[in-house]
Amino acid sequence: MSKFAQFKEIGKKIVCVGRNYREHAAELNNPVPSKPMLFLKPTSAYISEGDAIKIPKGCTDLNHEVELGVVIGATAKDVSITEAMNYVAGYALGLDMTARDWQAVAKSKGHPWSVAKGFDTSCPISKFVEKEKIPDPNNLDLWLKVNGEMRQSGNTKDMIFPVEHLISFASQCFTLEPGDLILTGTPAGVSKLNSGDVIQAGLANIIQVQFLVQ
Ligand SMILES: O=C([O-])CC(=O)C(=O)O
Numbered sequence: 491m492s493k494f495a496q497f498k499e500i501g502k503k504i505v506c507v508g509r510n511y512r513e514h515a516a517e518l519n520n521p522v523p524s525k526p527m528l529f530l531k532p533t534s535a536y537i538s539e540g541d542a543i544k545i546p547k548g549c550t551d552l553n554h555e556v557e558l559g560v561v562i563g564a565t566a567k568d569v570s571i572t573e574a575m576n577y578v579a580g581y582a583l584g585l586d587m588t589a590r591d592w593q594a595v596a597k598s599k600g601h602p603w604s605v606a607k608g609f610d611t612s613c614p615i616s617k618f619v620e621k622e623k624i625p626d627p628n629n630l631d632l633w634l635k636v637n638g639e640m641r642q643s644g645n646t647k648d649m650i651f652p653v654e655h656l657i658s659f660a661s662q663c664f665t666l667e668p669g670d671l672i673l674t675g676t677p678a679g680v681s682k683l684n685s686g687d688v689i690q691a692g693l694a695n696i697i698q699v700q701f702l703v704q
């Protein structure tokens with residue numbers, strides 16, 4: 491199983507899961523999906539600590555979404571739920587930055603979310619976290635503060651579809667390759683960001699990140 495020292499070696503496709511927490515689906519008045527809802531971000535979306543999150547030109551409602559990222563370690567195609575964890579190299583904290591105003595327009599027109607979710611700097615990511623450091627990814631606190639104030643505080647036990655299920659399902663849609671990242675969805679508490687805001691986020695006390703919004 492390959493290991494990844496940091497995100498530049500992760501650096502592969504970003505498979506995102508939407509509406510995987512009931513309270514977050516409810517806060518945006520969205521229905522709860524009956525199977526995982528997937529979308530993709532381009533690899534140009536990645537940034538790491540030290541890089542700023544840039545509000546894309548014309549966006550008036552940039553939101554944070556803290557998420558557990560699962561880093562794939564071996565090629566996975568049509569894998570079962572029971573074997574899914576064998577394909578995990580480790581984890582990362584990821585922020586699914588979202589231009590909520592653009593996403594609302596796309597939703598109303600039935601258009602794809604690519605631009606609202608995939609702009610440059612829309613995937614800030616932590617350093618790689620070794621698999622052994624998170625023995626149970628389905629029971630992990632995740633939190634996010636803006637300017638020191640707690641905005642998101644959740645636990646992955648509240649995911650509608652647990653990690654094994656997401657890997658199995660995603661592997662039926664796309665061949666998962668070493669270095670791919672699955673962002674597993676955000677808990678409730680998403681909110682608007684302004685230029686100058688400082689985001690701090692963490693996976694329990696295992697890993698923490700800080701990003702400036704520009
Ligand atoms: O934009 C959304 O709310 C869908 C999503 O990414 C999530 O639930 O994490």
Ligand SMILES: [Mg+2]
Binds near residue numbers: 507508555586675
């Ligand atoms: Mg998300």
